Amino acid sequence: YQFTRQQRLLKSSEYKSVFDQPCKSSDRYLTVLAKANARDYARLGLAITKKRVKLAVARNRLKRLTRESFRHHSLCLAGLDCVVLAKSGVAQVNNRTLLRSLAKHWQYLSRRCKKS
Template sequence: MTAEFGFPKACRLLDAAEFEAVFAQSQVSSDRYFTVLMRANDKGHARLGLAIAKRKIRKATARNRLKRIIRESFRLNRPQLPAADFVVLAKPAAATAERDVLWESLARHWQRLSAAAAAA
């Protein structure tokens, strides 16, 4: 495995202030499974934050499964993503969706937000 596909601590949103900055001002991509927020950063690489609400996804196993899928998708797509902070929020439909459907949904979000960042 090469370092470019890793998921080090530097590629994560770690504190509330970083999440708040993304929630306060961001570009949004949404579908029936996820809402993905993006805000440009000055770090030089993409960073990920997860906001998988217990109110939306009741079962802990479903929340953990979604987090694993999102992290893996982000990890593999990170080299192509712009230098931005991403926050992924899950919708209730994601809890029961197949992995392939979720994977395609996330790929569309990454592509859509990358194009939006390039146009800006």
């Protein structure tokens, strides 16, 4: 399973459409925004900034875990564009907690945001 180019949000206009009218899921580590798209597959955008996660190693770990979690849940997210935003302090959280948090976000958004 690869994270292909078609599964990514690439253009600023694609990010803007998600930010304009999002379906939102949030906890103490992450905020995930989603919006229904006209496709039969899910797309992911990452907005994990240096302001929130200082070290490049931690940013890359967070991105890698997010992509992997998205890949596992992409079937239930089909038809959604998702953007993941990091909150301060997320770098200190272990991998298991992050994956659990992401799974809850994906489940919530798949129920709430489909074609709404």
